[in-house]
Amino acid sequence: MVEYQQILNTIYERLRVVKNKGEVAHYISELATVDPTNFGIYLNRIKGDNFCVGNWDIPFSIQSISKVLSFAKAFSLQKNKVFNRLDVEPSGNPFNHMALLELENGIPRNPFINSGAIVIADILVSELENPKQDFLNYVRDITNDPTIDFDVKVAVSEAETGYNNYAAANLLKSFGNLQNDVEEVLDFYFHQCAIAMNCKQLSDAFYLFANRGKCMRGIAHLTTNQVKRINAIMLTCGFYDEAGEFAFEVGLPGKSGVGGGIVALLPNEFTITCWSPGLNEKGNSLLGMQALELFTTETKQSIF
């Protein structure tokens, strides 16, 4: 039997003393104030037991990790119809995301790059009655935790400097791939990204992706087939321009955010969340990537 707690402890002790912890995201001013020494891991096994270490209970801004949850909601509402408005291929190119959108006539490469997530936000704004509240409730439901909330300061902070997202939303609009107002869609999007969760909550929220669509409370939110597809997109597109590297080094579907969180999962086995606010040059948590690599190497558990 794998000694999970011992492995987590070893990883934690080994990495917490690393000098280079990366750089905390500073383009969203609210995120820049987070203490860079925070470091936590939470492992949630499908079988029921769970393990944790460090600052697993401090909430942080989930940022792009929210894209998996918004996509899951939109996918469950619109089924394959969502793929009329976006693709599922890796974006590949670090230089020119706007360029790609332009070249491909306003069809985002996948739901996890910003332009794709904005299209998904647009779908939810159209489909939900009270978009922000309804989506928050969805996250609370699947996590089985009604205390989860937006960090409004972060949402406001992002709206103030999110020119690149305004550019992407307007470009989508110019291609006819945004149905609601730019302001309304981005207001939803900035709030979605500004949800605050801790490592436990994220591991619990992603439980359904490791459990064939059934959440912590045993309710089926997605079909087995839909979950398989979401996991596939996480693996190929979940880590900005480092998706190949993550698949290569870690070998699990997962998603990172600039708040320093990374969630990953092994179908039918576990979900695991690491949090360390310092980012590598690709925008993924530096310690988080290392922790997950150590974890899959140590446990010899990966999808490959």
Place this chain on the structure above:
Amino acid sequence: MVEYQQILNTIYERLRVVKNKGEVAHYISELATVDPTNFGIYLNRIKGDNFCVGNWDIPFSIQSISKVLSFAKAFSLQKNKVFNRLDVEPSGNPFNHMALLELENGIPRNPFINSGAIVIADILVSELENPKQDFLNYVRDITNDPTIDFDVKVAVSEAETGYNNYAAANLLKSFGNLQNDVEEVLDFYFHQCAIAMNCKQLSDAFYLFANRGKCMRGIAHLTTNQVKRINAIMLTCGFYDEAGEFAFEVGLPGKSGVGGGIVALLPNEFTITCWSPGLNEKGNSLLGMQALELFTTETKQSIF
């Protein structure tokens, strides 16, 4: 001596009967209502005589032609400082203007592509006390015609659907190359493009570029050197992705707009404006291009 009136008449008679007059721009709804059979030419010689034919006296939306006038104003105000914020190279690539801006870190290729003109608008919003009115007065001054005005309906119409310009302005902002608010800059920009002028007025306005910087009233607005540079940019960048073609076929510095106008000039000799609302696939007036080609072939006058 060149028989200008006869040449204009011949060109007019030959082209007015052409069946394929191109397609009137429809992305700005107000422009879509213009009568496509309008066709006029006005030649303004530096020596003092002038010649005209057809609907030379009907005002139309000058659109991108305004970019030369706004650049001239900004250049006269900030001198070479303007080149800290934009380049003077042809854009070359028809596919991906947004891409280019992204690849080159928010420095527009030249002042005549949209992103470049938006940077110039930003400069004028910063430099002028009452930006819209002051710029309008500048155009009236150099043209010596106080009746020139904005077509506010066109400005409003463009603001409603100008998502691509909103995208470009926000992208510039994300690169730190826009100092004022996106809304304020684009309001100025949409008004600038919505100035209505007829062929005579445009030929009079561009007189200063053919007359070493001195306008119709004999006042020097630009140095000889500045005029030389503006003419060079018109030649290399004045016709979207057809700049090379225009230099090649016509051989004059010039600028076109999606309202169907084209102004061109031979330094020390003349300015000439053609107007026909139907556009070719590159967005330049179809008959206008042909008229100017016939004119330079017939008169054997070009800069080459």
Place this chain on the structure above:
Amino acid sequence: MVEYQQILNTIYERLRVVKNKGEVAHYISELATVDPTNFGIYLNRIKGDNFCVGNWDIPFSIQSISKVLSFAKAFSLQKNKVFNRLDVEPSGNPFNHMALLELENGIPRNPFINSGAIVIADILVSELENPKQDFLNYVRDITNDPTIDFDVKVAVSEAETGYNNYAAANLLKSFGNLQNDVEEVLDFYFHQCAIAMNCKQLSDAFYLFANRGKCMRGIAHLTTNQVKRINAIMLTCGFYDEAGEFAFEVGLPGKSGVGGGIVALLPNEFTITCWSPGLNEKGNSLLGMQALELFTTETKQSIF
């Protein structure tokens, strides 16, 4: 227990009558002559049993599938040193593979796009004493089948029209990322792609990737870690610009070739090869893709 034979039979019967079988690759003249009605599947389970249907025993040109085998050989020889000369990220962009190579200064995106495979070929030409023969022997060894051979006609045919590969190799050379002569490297590369194998042989060759590095004869050719990494690259980069789609629809690491073959595998469970020469517009076997999608849907077996 899964009824593999029955599932294969059902898939075979269902797809063999499909009218649209795609188009046989015609850019290599020798491949254009293959009978498009060929259709075979071979399943090789790690536990020892195997299943087959249709034309599983007719050899075909493995083409790009060879890139996995050449990479495996180079990886086992040079270990992580190979990553000094290429990356492991998806290429993403269907339009401009040469462009990508140029933008990224001659470092191919991954070992499965042409430029990357040419770099790997260059490594093998440097490392192997008799490159072509030694590599052929390697393929025979891991497959445990000494009858496998090059189809020299195909190699010659490809050399005659492989201008794009000559362009890529010269571009690599101009960036200093090709150590041997262009001609020598491409001669190796064209032969590697021209190996002829049938569905059984391919399933046997790829056995080692599903069996933690040990081939059919039980010999370890790669470490567990290396195999995990190769599988990750297959998943993210194995299907040209359809890698995301394949991960999404099928959910297995795999590799396709323009000869119409596709190999896929589930670690510790099986390898499976489909062959049908007609390709979809992305260059992957049309029936092969459908067969594998049906197979993983029917068996509910995928890595996700």
Place this chain on the structure above:
Amino acid sequence: MVEYQQILNTIYERLRVVKNKGEVAHYISELATVDPTNFGIYLNRIKGDNFCVGNWDIPFSIQSISKVLSFAKAFSLQKNKVFNRLDVEPSGNPFNHMALLELENGIPRNPFINSGAIVIADILVSELENPKQDFLNYVRDITNDPTIDFDVKVAVSEAETGYNNYAAANLLKSFGNLQNDVEEVLDFYFHQCAIAMNCKQLSDAFYLFANRGKCMRGIAHLTTNQVKRINAIMLTCGFYDEAGEFAFEVGLPGKSGVGGGIVALLPNEFTITCWSPGLNEKGNSLLGMQALELFTTETKQSIF
């Protein structure tokens, strides 16, 4: 009357003492050996008088300047048919010339980028009986100087390291836009670039472009219209990615080469050649650009 000799002398004295003379091209090994202190100017007036200063009589490798001459020859042979195989728009983009060729399906942007010049070389290889000798004779004819010759060492040197040109030629071939063998076309191309001429000879060779198509010996090689078009292409495309800058700073049609030569001309007035082997970062002669800017500023002569 303009005091040409005095102006040339002033420019020469002012620039010869400049410390930063740029860097001599080193990617062609033969060119790297040229003495960087060479500096010469030769002005050839259409009226018959001429002026010179410095090392105007030392031959250097004309390199890309030859592209104007090969295009002129091909244009005179095939008329507008040449434009079926290439365009006349500026290339615009410094990053990715190969990319551009790929995106635009093998149609080079203009005859002065390498891929375009290779297409022109292909045309001449098809059209001329003894391509290399016939082209050399053409250059001798228009220059009225039978002593002009290839510098074979330079041609050989370029062939040895010209991988980028091999890449471009093969890419053209893959798009069906090269009719002859890659080797044969590039052999012609490398020789064409390796013609050695001094400032006087180049000014004499380009006389026909300033003289409505008639060469020094009064023979018409091109129509007035063809000359106008070649001059237009020189202005918009003659200086790699600095074409806009040159039009802007100098205001004359011209062409540069990595050998450090620049030829420019004012129609009906003069041709002028500067030579200084040190290049700026864009690959144009550093002193040559400055000399021409001073010349047009001093003489107030430009096409604008």
